[in-house]
Amino acid sequence: MLELAILGFLYDAPLHGYELRKRITALTGHVKPVAESTLYPAIKRLEKAGLLGRATEPGAVAAPRHVLTLTEEGRRELRRRLAEPAQQDITDENRWFTVLAFLRHLDDAPAQAGVLRRRLAFLEEPASFFYDGERPLRAEELDDPFRRGLLTIARATSRAELAWLRETIASLDD
Amino acid sequence: MLELAILGFLYDAPLHGYELRKRITALTGHVKPVAESTLYPAIKRLEKAGLLGRATEPGAVAAPRHVLTLTEEGRRELRRRLAEPAQQDITDENRWFTVLAFLRHLDDAPAQAGVLRRRLAFLEEPASFFYDGERPLRAEELDDPFRRGLLTIARATSRAELAWLRETIASLDD
DNA sequence: CCGTAATACCTCGTAATCGATGTATTGTTC
DNA sequence: GAACAATACATCGATTACGAGGTATTACGG
Numbered sequence: 001m002l003e004l005a006i007l008g009f010l011y012d013a014p015l016h017g018y019e020l021r022k023r024i025t026a027l028t029g030h031v032k033p034v035a036e037s038t039l040y041p042a043i044k045r046l047e048k049a050g051l052l053g054r055a056t057e058p059g060a061v062a063a064p065r066h067v068l069t070l071t072e073e074g075r076r077e078l079r080r081r082l083a084e085p086a087q088q089d090i091t092d093e094n095r096w097f098t099v100l101a102f103l104r105h106l107d108d109a110p111a112q113a114g115v116l117r118r119r120l121a122f123l124e125e126p127a128s129f130f131y132d133g134e135r136p137l138r139a140e141e142l143d144d145p146f147r148r149g150l151l152t153i154a155r156a157t158s159r160a161e162l163a164w165l166r167e168t169i170a171s172l173d174d
Numbered sequence: 175m176l177e178l179a180i181l182g183f184l185y186d187a188p189l190h191g192y193e194l195r196k197r198i199t200a201l202t203g204h205v206k207p208v209a210e211s212t213l214y215p216a217i218k219r220l221e222k223a224g225l226l227g228r229a230t231e232p233g234a235v236a237a238p239r240h241v242l243t244l245t246e247e248g249r250r251e252l253r254r255r256l257a258e259p260a261q262q263d264i265t266d267e268n269r270w271f272t273v274l275a276f277l278r279h280l281d282d283a284p285a286q287a288g289v290l291r292r293r294l295a296f297l298e299e300p301a302s303f304f305y306d307g308e309r310p311l312r313a314e315e316l317d318d319p320f321r322r323g324l325l326t327i328a329r330a331t332s333r334a335e336l337a338w339l340r341e342t343i344a345s346l347d348d
Numbered sequence: 349c350c351g352t353a354a355t356a357c358c359t360c361g362t363a364a365t366c367g368a369t370g371t372a373t374t375g376t377t378c
Numbered sequence: 379g380a381a382c383a384a385t386a387c388a389t390c391g392a393t394t395a396c397g398a399g400g401t402a403t404t405a406c407g408g
Contacts, residue, residue: 002395018356030301031265038395040358045394062355062403091205093267097328101303103320112320127204129275145342146277146286153335154271160330164323171319176364192386212365214388219364236373236385 001095002034002042007070007078008102010052016065017043027101032094043068051077082106082115090118113172120165123158175269176208176216181244181252182276184226190239191217201275206268217242225251256280256289264292287346294339297332 005024009015015023017040024034046052051074054066070078082103089095096119106112128136130147139151179198183189189197191214198208220226225248228240244252255263256277263269270293280286302310304321313325 016356021356026305027303030299031267032262035396036357037359037397037399041394059356059403061405063357063401065356088206093205097303097324100320100324104318122204125204129201129271131200144278145345146274149338149342150271150274152338153331156334157327157331160334161327164326168319168323190386195386209366210387211367211389215364234385235375237371237387239386 001028001089001098002038003046004078004081004089004095004098004102006039006042006046007051007074007081008098008105010068010070011075011078011102011105014067014069016057016067018065020068028094028098046074050074078102079106083108083111085115085118090122109172113169116165116169116172120162120169123162123165129154175202175263175272176212177220178252178255178263178269178272178276180213180216180220181225181248181255182272182279184242184244185249185252185276185279188241188243190231190241192239194242202268202272220248224248252276253280257282257285259289259292264296283346287343290339290343290346294336294343297336297339303328 002024005027006020009020009023020043021034021036021039024039028034043052047054047068050071052068052070054068057065057067059065082099083106085095085099089099099115103112103115106115126136128138129150130137130142132141137151139148139155142148142151176198179201180194183194183197194217195208195210195213198213202208217226221228221242224245226242226244228242231239231241256273257280259269259273263273273289277286277289280289300310302312303324304311304316306315311325313322313329316322316325
């Protein structure tokens with residue numbers, strides 16, 4: 001998720017680590033903050049893997065900046081990760097939102113539609129959080145107001161997203 | 175999140191690891207699967223911390239089972255974690271849903287309402303995923319259909335949850 | 349001129365997680 | 379009767395993440 005965000009932001013423009021951190025914080029930080037001690041090692045990993053390069057520039061205000069740029073391999077890697085997301089990128093909302101935030105970079109309508117279809121298939125599977133043996137329990141069947149709320153919220157989310165997915169897939173298919 | 179789920183399920187009834195795993199998979203597995211190699215060490219951690227005890231019973235079908243029971247300290251710990259969730263339990267949907275799934279165990283309406291109020295306050299903060307400098311961007315301002323969808327979905331979810339939270343807090347306050 | 353905040357980067361130890369793999373038993377299917 | 383799935387638990391190494399702490403500079407208010 002973090003690596004995807006790094007690649008995604010750098011696809012648009014070279015950035016230094018500190019700026020990258022602010023953008024990632026704006027994107028996902030209110031939900032799941034990213035520690036600096038996670039970001040900088042992640043940058044190093046990607047650099048070591050040849051996905052990005054760095055150039056040192058004098059800092060605008062303080063210490064010198066390490067401006068990060070995607071290599072051609074890095075650009076390919078982002079497109080690959082967007083075109084073939086891991087299953088958890090599809091099912092986990094946090095990760096899925098990160099995929100959505102950068103999916104435009106895929107720049108290939110059928111491939112984009114394919115990714116949306118995977119999410120659609122996932123949301124269309126009948127799934128609950130609570131079961132009576134095999135049978136999924138409906139919100140109305142639960143005494144617990146909190147679990148009932150959980151199902152209610154999940155269903156509302158799902159309905160909104162399904163509508164958007166169907167609409168967007170249709171428009172990509174044109 | 176995993177530890178909370180373990181404590182939460184065991185609060186109701188003693189279970190062996192394998193059964194625990196099935197319940198956790200039903201609860202959160204379609205979104206974020208839990209590997210066995212994560213669950214068993216987590217059980218050991220909690221056991222070592224004195225939160226749960228184990229008793230070996232002959233297996234119903236195969237190998238002997240380790241039936242896990244919450245100790246009194248484990249029961250206190252669950253209530254404590256539910257009454258004072260970490261900030262990420264409030265903001266991260268996956269973790270928040272786990273809190274909701276077990277919040278009834280808190281068994282104290284004002285404390286439950288307090289937890290819901292924290293989530294309410296979080297959702298009421300104006301937050302976007304995309305910014306123009308300081309100013310949060312609205313869905314309508316984005317060209318990118320995927321980012322627009324992301325905001326649309328997030329807003330729909332948020333609206334549904336806000337309604338439920340306000341309603342439930344009101345009924346807990348009676 | 350002193351403290352604080354912001355900019356900008358980094359390391360270290362610890363903890364958590366995962367995938368792969370291993371062990372042993374019972375029940376079911378070909 | 380030989381596979382195979384399901385039950386039931388466990389370890390190990392590699393990866394990832396986090397909190398705490400560190401370094402250095404500029405800008406600003408008191």
